[in-house]
Amino acid sequence: MKILMINDNDPEAVVGGSEHYIADLTRALGADGHEIHWFVLGSDTAPDIGTGPRKRVFRPGPSKRWVSILRRVAFYPDLNRDLADCLARVRPDVVHLHNNYRYPFTILAATRGHRVVQTVHDYCAIYPTAYCSRERSCAGRSVFAALRHGCMTWKLLATEACLLYGRRFLDRRFVKAFIAPSRNLATHLERMGHANVFHVPNLRSLPRAELTPVTDGQVVLYVGGLIEHKGVATLLTAFTRLSGDLPQAALWLVGDGPEADDLKASTAQYGPCQVRFLGERSADELAEIYRQARVVVLPSLWLENAPLVAIEASAHGRAVVASRVGGLPELVEDGRTGFLFDRGDIAGLVERLRLLLTDQGLAGELGAAGHERLAALRSPGQHLESLLAVYDKARH
Numbered sequence: 001m002k003i004l005m006i007n008d009n010d011p012e013a014v015v016g017g018s019e020h021y022i023a024d025l026t027r028a029l030g031a032d033g034h035e036i037h038w039f040v041l042g043s044d045t046a047p048d049i050g051t052g053p054r055k056r057v058f059r060p061g062p063s064k065r066w067v068s069i070l071r072r073v074a075f076y077p078d079l080n081r082d083l084a085d086c087l088a089r090v091r092p093d094v095v096h097l098h099n100n101y102r103y104p105f106t107i108l109a110a111t112r113g114h115r116v117v118q119t120v121h122d123y124c125a126i127y128p129t130a131y132c133s134r135e136r137s138c139a140g141r142s143v144f145a146a147l148r149h150g151c152m153t154w155k156l157l158a159t160e161a162c163l164l165y166g167r168r169f170l171d172r173r174f175v176k177a178f179i180a181p182s183r184n185l186a187t188h189l190e191r192m193g194h195a196n197v198f199h200v201p202n203l204r205s206l207p208r209a210e211l212t213p214v215t216d217g218q219v220v221l222y223v224g225g226l227i228e229h230k231g232v233a234t235l236l237t238a239f240t241r242l243s244g245d246l247p248q249a250a251l252w253l254v255g256d257g258p259e260a261d262d263l264k265a266s267t268a269q270y271g272p273c274q275v276r277f278l279g280e281r282s283a284d285e286l287a288e289i290y291r292q293a294r295v296v297v298l299p300s301l302w303l304e305n306a307p308l309v310a311i312e313a314s315a316h317g318r319a320v321v322a323s324r325v326g327g328l329p330e331l332v333e334d335g336r337t338g339f340l341f342d343r344g345d346i347a348g349l350v351e352r353l354r355l356l357l358t359d360q361g362l363a364g365e366l367g368a369a370g371h372e373r374l375a376a377l378r379s380p381g382q383h384l385e386s387l388l389a390v391y392d393k394a395r396h
Helices: 017-031 065-073 077-090 104-110 143-149 154-166 183-191 233-243 259-268 281-294 308-315 346-358 360-377 382-393
Strands: 003-006 036-042 055-058 094-097 116-119 175-180 197-199 219-223 252-253 272-277 295-298 320-322 338-341
Touching: 003 077, 017 036, 017 308, 017 382, 036 077, 036 272, 036 346, 055 077, 055 183, 055 320, 065 338, 077 104, 094 338, 094 382, 104 320, 116 382, 183 197, 183 281, 197 382, 219 308, 233 259, 233 272, 233 346, 252 308, 259 272, 259 346, 281 308, 281 320, 295 338, 295 346, 308 360, 338 346, 346 360
Parallel strands: 003 036, 003 094, 036 055, 094 116, 116 175, 175 197, 219 252, 219 295, 252 272, 295 320, 320 338
Antiparallel strands: none
């Protein structure tokens, strides 16, 4: 089968969960005998990795702000021509659309007449309030509730929310089937009237991942963006409360983001607690970091879908502590593979971290159970079987 993958970012240039997934899926489908092509959008902030015989990168040209807005909410002729030319050259059996936030109208118009399947990687495609990180979240509520809450401005409403409420990010007139990595997101899509929604859990290829004994060290690990809605500030507050009783405990944060400097500055007020900001790390370095961790934490405040970090932690046999939001309860079995806590509940997070940091045996048992569950439910073969079944339905 010949498949064209379309994404807002170049998976070889941008480090993110959906980009990791696209790269892993490309390798898995290629190994299964399928021919995979990419059409991706470049940007000035990401490195130029270049193109290849099966990869086309479209780089939007410079423009005035009003032209840029028109391209986003209306039509971008240059992009339309470039994608139409790519489709004519590749002649794919299936177009697999991933993130489509930058130029949704144009991308969908160019794919008209093709068999399009779309993976919905996050809740932002259906809710303009999905990023809400305030104490009382308005995530999943109406855009007018977000305006009253202060999570959305009239300017943002004019340039972004009109696309959401026009269903242009997820347009069933063009898309034959939608893929939801979590059952929770699938339920939301169905409630909004979308048909042909299929739950296909995410794939993550980790050749160096294996079940290893939990070490004596009391390392709490966070892997992800250093940004407000990921709940890193909640984790820092919880850890500093914990470190007074457990002076050997350490918090390692892998990743970068717009809140990095503020988060680093905030640690100074807590005194000499052991917090290390490790920045971005290679796959090999990250594998070693996972092996040194006692527990991996996902303290998300926003509607998290199916983060690959939870899969990576289980692949390495590490217990996971995660907030009870979105699709996270599907990845962490409370009390069996890790622990769940209520969104933003610092005391609840402290309690669960204390249990795992003071009981090495419990941490090992939960991590081993997570590793076993991952092997049983998320093999590459099972993923491809489910995905190809969706492809097949879209072709009929």
